[in-house]
Amino acid sequence: MTDETRRQWSPLAQAYLESPTHARGEDLDTMLAFADPIAHEIALDLGCGVGHTLRRVATRVRLAVGVDPTPGMLEGARTLLARESVTNAVLVTSPAEALPFLESTFDIATCRLAAHHFADVAKAFREVHRVLRPGGRFVLSDNYAPDDEALDRFINTLEGTRDRTHVREHTIAGWRGLLEQSGFDVTDESRGTVHIETEPWLARSRTPEADARRAREMLRGAPKPTIDAFGIDERGFDLLKVVLRATR
Ligand SMILES: C[S@@+](CC[C@H](N)C(=O)[O-])C[C@H]1O[C@@H](n2cnc3c(N)ncnc32)[C@H](O)[C@@H]1O
DSSP states (O other): OOHHHHHHHGGGHHHHHHOHHHHOOHHHHHHHHHHOOOTTOEEEEETOTTSHHHHHHHTTSSEEEEEESOHHHHHHHHHHHHHTTOOSEEEEEOOTTSOOSOTTOEEEEEEESOGGGOTTHHHHHHHHHHHEEEEEEEEEEEEOOOSSHHHHHHHHHHHHHHOTTOOOOOOHHHHHHHHHHTTOEEEEEEEEEEEEEHHHHHHHTTOOHHHHHHHHHHHHTOOHHHHHHTTOOSSEEEEEEEEEEEEO
């Protein structure tokens, strides 16, 4: 957890509480189907932010633990959990790379739209492997980059211009490889796209105006193959989404 990450995320809780791409999304239903929770189980949600995934998982398990290093986001999660009358969730301030839990504590782990911000995602996935019990399920939902190198560079540069704490959207093979190298078997995959409206997307992360201008210029000046790959139009563009189910 860098100071930059904390500075970036702490004031953003309100915007993420209201963000339609975070509050809703087909990927949440897919994640729950992949996790297939049982009522007596214990779940961990990494990079829980203001708790959109945590609250959904909590309704299906005995206890749900949300972990995030940013106090401001956890404050937002407290608001959301209270509003939704969730009483079986616990919030812990911690980076995913150093989880303060014993081996084999959890039956399920989830991580949605957060791993592309992790400073050391391989270390975080090894930590998930450590704290999940044998046979436990890890469901990862995140953006992915196309296999084409120029398209990969485009989307990661665009995301990094919008948000300096962006680390990397991996290709699907990259996400799968990271899970496998951490000891998981990847058993299921589901792909989708979400159309993003550029201006609310920039406003949500409070991108400084000079960077916002560069991001708009990247979208306006994109070559035809990039326009086609990301469905770029005057209002926005598509983010490519993948949900992966892995077992320990
Ligand atoms: C887009 S939000 C997460 C959204 C949330 N999972 C949901 O379903 O709505 C990204 C979160 O990643 C968190 N984050 C950044 N670096 C992290 C790290 N190293 N470990 C865990 N979380 C991290 C940020 O604090 C932020 O709350």
